[in-house]
Amino acid sequence: MNQPPVAPDAQLLLAPACPHCPAVLEGxxxxxxxxxxxxxxxxxxxxxxxxxxxxxxxTVPWTRIGEFELEGVQTxxxxxxxxxxxxxxxxxxxxxxxxxRNGRRDKVEAMARQQPQRLxxxxxxxxEAESSMAVRLGIGAVLEEFQGDSxxxxxxxxxxxxxxxxxxxxxxxxxHYLSLIGGxxxxxxLKDCLADESVEVREIAAETLADMGAQ
Numbered sequence: 001m002n003q004p005p006v007a008p009d010a011q012l013l014l015a016p017a018c019p020h021c022p023a024v025l026e027g028x029x030x031x032x033x034x035x036x037x038x039x040x041x042x043x044x045x046x047x048x049x050x051x052x053x054x055x056x057x058x059t060v061p062w063t064r065i066g067e068f069e070l071e072g073v074q075t076x077x078x079x080x081x082x083x084x085x086x087x088x089x090x091x092x093x094x095x096x097x098x099x100x101r102n103g104r105r106d107k108v109e110a111m112a113r114q115q116p117q118r119l120x121x122x123x124x125x126x127x128e129a130e131s132s133m134a135v136r137l138g139i140g141a142v143l144e145e146f147q148g149d150s151x152x153x154x155x156x157x158x159x160x161x162x163x164x165x166x167x168x169x170x171x172x173x174x175x176h177y178l179s180l181i182g183g184x185x186x187x188x189x190l191k192d193c194l195a196d197e198s199v200e201v202r203e204i205a206a207e208t209l210a211d212m213g214a215q
Contacts, residue, residue: 007038008066008086013045013052015060020073024061027076035082037065068095069107092121097131100138100171108138109145116151123158126173127165136173143180152181160189175201179208187214 014021031037042047045052045060063070065079066086085091096118099107107215112119122139125131146152155177162174175193178186186208193205 007035007085008083009039009041010037010066010083011028011041011043011064013043013055013057013060013062015045018060021061024063024074024079027074027079028063030076031079031083036080061193067091092118093124094122096126097135100125100135101132105138105141108142108201112142112146112151119152119155120158123155123162126159126170126177127162128138139175140177140180143177147180147182148205153183154184156181156183158183160186163189163196163201168196168201171196171198172200172204175208179204179211182212187212190214 009078010031011081012025013022014025025042028037028040032040041205043051045057052058052060052062059071062074063074063079065082066140068082068091070078070082082091082095085094096111099105108122119142124143125135126139143152143155159174159178159181163171165171165174171193175190178189190205190209191214193201194209196202196205
């Protein structure tokens with residue numbers, strides 16, 4: 001028998017003078033009543049500034065639902081959406097997509113440093129044909145930040161699979177991202193790409209292998 005999804009807990013940081021905090025509090029309280037959220041902790045940062053400092057919160061309302069941290073005003077629909085995504089396979093890709101679309105690459109990087117496995121969400125996004133160029137550029141920028149760091153190595157098998165994707169742009173991006181990650185583990189995938197039907201894919205693979213002295 002399938003177990004019902006576990007309702008995530010939530011936390012809200014607010015301040016007395018905040019004009020948007022009451023609406024977010026009301027929205028979260030409604031989700032608790034419905035059982036969409038299991039427990040809600042509300043912190044008044046005027047009385048507990050140490051809580052805001054510990055979480056590096058600079059603006060309120062600040063909401064955490066499960067693994068998702070949301071800044072600013074959120075509609076009841078948005079709060080429900082993230083509560084329902086929490087704990088699902090689709091949740092982190094959707095959240096990273098949200099962050100990249102809103103120019104919050106820094107947040108993606110911070111979350112990946114906390115748990116490198118979260119970077120698999122970027123592989124999921126790359127595999128989707130509808131991913132915009134802005135999202136693809138954001139993924140590349142994240143990996144550039146991690147160059148020379150082992151954090152992104154968790155992505156190598158997934159990106160390796162994407163070098164065989166039906167879409168040539170996706171194959172080219174996968175090769176490029178592998179080149180940013182580096183290491184001996186990327187070599188077999190790039191050697192296979194030398195026979196790709198796409199000139200761009202072949203060129204990326206050949207250039208990377210040459211730079212690595214692996215041809």
